[in-house]
Amino acid sequence: MSVVVPTQRRWRSVVPAWATLPLVGGGVIILLWVIIGFTIPLWAPYDPVSLAGMRFQPPSAEHWLGTDALGRDVFTRTLYGVRHSFPIAVVVIGCALVIGCTVGAIAGYVGGLLDSVLMRLVDVTLSFPAILLAMAVTASLGPGLGNAAIAMVIVWWPIYARLMRAQVLSVRNREHVEAAVASGATRPRVLIKHILPLCWSPIIVNATMDFGQVVLLAASLSFIGLGAVPPTPEWGQMISDGALQFYRWWIALGPGLAILTVVLASNFLGDGLRDFLDPRAK
Amino acid sequence: MTAPLLQIEDLTVSFGNRSGAAFQAVSGVDLTVRAGEVQGIVGESGSGKSVTMLAVMQLLSPSAAIAGSIKLDGQELTGLSDRQMRKIRGARIGYIFQDPMTALNPLLTVGQQISEAVRIHKPEASRSEAKQRAVELLRLVAIPMPEKRAEQYPHEFSGGMRQRAVIAMAMANEPDLLIADEPTTALDVTIQAQIMELLDRLRREKGVGIVLVTHDLGVVAGVAKSLSIMYAGRIVERGLVDDVFAAPHHPYTRGLLDSLPQMDQRVERLRAIAGAPPPISARPSGCAFHPRCSYAIERCLVERPPLRPVGPVEAACHRAEHVAAESRARQDA
Numbered sequence: 001m002s003v004v005v006p007t008q009r010r011w012r013s014v015v016p017a018w019a020t021l022p023l024v025g026g027g028v029i030i031l032l033w034v035i036i037g038f039t040i041p042l043w044a045p046y047d048p049v050s051l052a053g054m055r056f057q058p059p060s061a062e063h064w065l066g067t068d069a070l071g072r073d074v075f076t077r078t079l080y081g082v083r084h085s086f087p088i089a090v091v092v093i094g095c096a097l098v099i100g101c102t103v104g105a106i107a108g109y110v111g112g113l114l115d116s117v118l119m120r121l122v123d124v125t126l127s128f129p130a131i132l133l134a135m136a137v138t139a140s141l142g143p144g145l146g147n148a149a150i151a152m153v154i155v156w157w158p159i160y161a162r163l164m165r166a167q168v169l170s171v172r173n174r175e176h177v178e179a180a181v182a183s184g185a186t187r188p189r190v191l192i193k194h195i196l197p198l199c200w201s202p203i204i205v206n207a208t209m210d211f212g213q214v215v216l217l218a219a220s221l222s223f224i225g226l227g228a229v230p231p232t233p234e235w236g237q238m239i240s241d242g243a244l245q246f247y248r249w250w251i252a253l254g255p256g257l258a259i260l261t262v263v264l265a266s267n268f269l270g271d272g273l274r275d276f277l278d279p280r281a282k
Numbered sequence: 283m284t285a286p287l288l289q290i291e292d293l294t295v296s297f298g299n300r301s302g303a304a305f306q307a308v309s310g311v312d313l314t315v316r317a318g319e320v321q322g323i324v325g326e327s328g329s330g331k332s333v334t335m336l337a338v339m340q341l342l343s344p345s346a347a348i349a350g351s352i353k354l355d356g357q358e359l360t361g362l363s364d365r366q367m368r369k370i371r372g373a374r375i376g377y378i379f380q381d382p383m384t385a386l387n388p389l390l391t392v393g394q395q396i397s398e399a400v401r402i403h404k405p406e407a408s409r410s411e412a413k414q415r416a417v418e419l420l421r422l423v424a425i426p427m428p429e430k431r432a433e434q435y436p437h438e439f440s441g442g443m444r445q446r447a448v449i450a451m452a453m454a455n456e457p458d459l460l461i462a463d464e465p466t467t468a469l470d471v472t473i474q475a476q477i478m479e480l481l482d483r484l485r486r487e488k489g490v491g492i493v494l495v496t497h498d499l500g501v502v503a504g505v506a507k508s509l510s511i512m513y514a515g516r517i518v519e520r521g522l523v524d525d526v527f528a529a530p531h532h533p534y535t536r537g538l539l540d541s542l543p544q545m546d547q548r549v550e551r552l553r554a555i556a557g558a559p560p561p562i563s564a565r566p567s568g569c570a571f572h573p574r575c576s577y578a579i580e581r582c583l584v585e586r587p588p589l590r591p592v593g594p595v596e597a598a599c600h601r602a603e604h605v606a607a608e609s610r611a612r613q614d615a
Contacts, residue, residue, distance in 0.1 A: 174384055175379050176387045179385045179448070179451070181341060182379075184402050186368065
C-alpha cells in the first residue's frame with residue numbers, strides 16, 4: 001500500500017521542526033549584522049569619520065547612500081553604526097537580566113515583606129515612561145553612550161524582575177519542588193536547582209524582543225543628543241544629522257533602515273523563540 | 283514489642299486566618315508506627331491525613347500552628363529548627379508524593395535527581411559514587427536496565443516507572459520511615475498492585491516503617507497491619523486491619539466498607555455515604571459525623587465521643603457496640 005505524503009509534510013521532514021520562518025529570518029538578519037560588526041574594518045569602502053568625497057552627494061555608484069554634511073560616506077557609517085548599537089544592547093540587556101532576575105527570583109521565593117518592598121520599587125520605576133526616565137538619568141549623568149547604557153539598565157531591570165517573580169511564583173508550588181524540600185534540600189539549593197531552570201523560557205523570549213527595543217532607545221537618546229557624541233557613527237546621531245536636511249533624504253535613510261531591520265528581526269526572533277520554547281502558546 | 287519508630291501524640295494542627303479565627307485541620311491525633319510495619323491511614327479528602335503527614339515533615343506553611351508531640355525514634359520533632367529538620371527530611375524520613383507525573387523535576391535526568399538526593403545528605407560522596415548509588419536504587423525498585431534508565435528524563439518514563447523512581451529517591455538515604463501519601467492514586471489498578479508489592483518488599487527487606495495514606499481501603503487491606511480511619515481531623519476508628527474489616531465499630535468505617543463493590547454479591551447500586559464531609563470552617567457539634575450517620579442519637583449531637591477500646595479495636599462512637607453487633611450479624615448472614 002502506498003501512502004501519499006502531503007507536500008507540506010514532506011517539506012517538514014527535510015526542515016527540522018524548530019526552523020520556522022520568523023526564527024530563521026530574524027536570526028539570519030541579526031547574524032548578518034553581527035558579522036558586519038566584526039569584519040567591517042577589513043572591507044569598509046571608506047573611513048567612517050573622515051572625508052570621503054563632496055558633501056551632500058546623492059546616492060551613486062561610489063556612495064551607495066550618498067554623503068553627509070561633512071562629506072562622509074553614509075553607507076559606511078551605517079555599517080559602522082552596528083559596532084556601537086549592538087554592544088550597548090548586549091550590555092544593557094545582560095545587566096538588566098542579571099539584576100532583574102536576581103531581584104525577581106528572591107522576591108518570588110522569599111515572599112513576605114521583602115517581596116512587597118522589592119516589588120514596590122519595581123512599580124515605582126515602571127511608573128515612569130521608559131524614554132523619560134532614561135532621558136532624566138542620562139541628562140543628570142552627562143551625555144555619552146556609557147551613561148546612556150547605565151540609564152537604560154535602570155529603565156529595564158524592573159521588567160525582568162516582574163517576569164522572573166511571576167515565573168518563580170508559578171513554579172515554586174509544583175510538587176517536584178516540594179519533593180526536593182522533603183528530601184532535605186536547603187532553600188538556595190531548591191531555588192537554583194529546582195525552580196530557576198524552569199523559569200527561563202519567557203525571559204529569554206522577552207530579552208530577545210527587548211534587544212531591538214534597546215537599540216531603538218539608545219538611538220533615541222543619541223537623537224536628542226544624550227547618547228553618542230559626534231563624530232561617532234551612531235544611528236540615532238546620524239538620523240538627527242539628517243533630520244535637518246529634509247530634501248537630502250539619503251542621510252537619514254541608511255541608519256533608519258538599519259534600526260528598522262534590527263527591531264523587526266529581534267521581534268521575529270523573539271516570536272519564533274516563543275513558539276519554539278512554549279508549544280502551548282501557538 | 284519494639285519501641286515505636288514514629289509516635290504521634292495528641293497532635294493538633296490549626297490554621298489561622300487574617301481575622302484571627304483558627305480552624306483545626308487535625309485534632310488530637312495519636313498514631314504509632316513500628317519499624318517493619320505498615321500503618322494505614324484512611325479517610326476522605328479533607329479529613330486531615332495529608333496535613334498530619336506534612337506536620338511530621340514540618341512542610342506545612344508557617345501559618346499552621348502545631349501542638350502535641352511527634353517523636354521519631356524517641357526524638358522530639360516539634361520545635362526543631364529548619365536546619366535540624368533538614369537533617370531528618372530525606373535522611374531519616376522519606377516522603378513519597380501522590381502524583382509521580384509532577385513529583386520529578388522535568389529538566390534533570392532521573393539519575394541526576396536521585397544522585398542529588400544522595401549528595402544532599404552525603405556531601406562527601408563523589409559524583410560517580412552518587413551516580414552509582416542512583417543506579418543501585420533504581421535496581422532496588424525493580425526498574426529494568428537501570429544504567430540506561432538513569433540517563434533518561436522523567437518524560438521518558440511511564441507513570442508506574444516514575445512512581446518507582448520517586449520511591450527510589452525517597453529510599454536514597456536508607457530512611458527508617460517512609461511516608462507514602464496516596465502513592466497509587468494517580469496510577470492504573472494493575473500498576474497500583476505492583477507499587478504496593480514494591481513497598482511491601484522494601485518493608486520486608488529493609489525493615490522500614492511505612493505510613494500509607496490513602497482513601498482506598500483495598501490498597502490498605504493488602505499490605506497494612508494496622509489501620510486508622512480519619513474523619514474531620516480526628517481518628518474515628520483504629521485497630522488491626524483484620525479486626526476492623528471483620529467488624530467495623532464506627533458507622534463511618536462501616537459506610538466506607540459498604541461503598542466498596544463486592545465480588546460475591548450482585549448489587550444494583552453501591553451504597554454511598556450520604557452527604558459530604560463538613561468543611562473545616564463549619565464542623566458539626568458533638569460527633570462530627572452525626573449529620574451523615576444513620577445510627578445518630580440525641581447524645582451524638584451534643585457530646586463528642588472519645589476514642590475508646592471496643593472489643594478488639596478502638597472506636598470513637600457512642601453506639602460502637604451496636605454498630606459492631608450489626609456488622610457481625612451482616613457478616614454472618
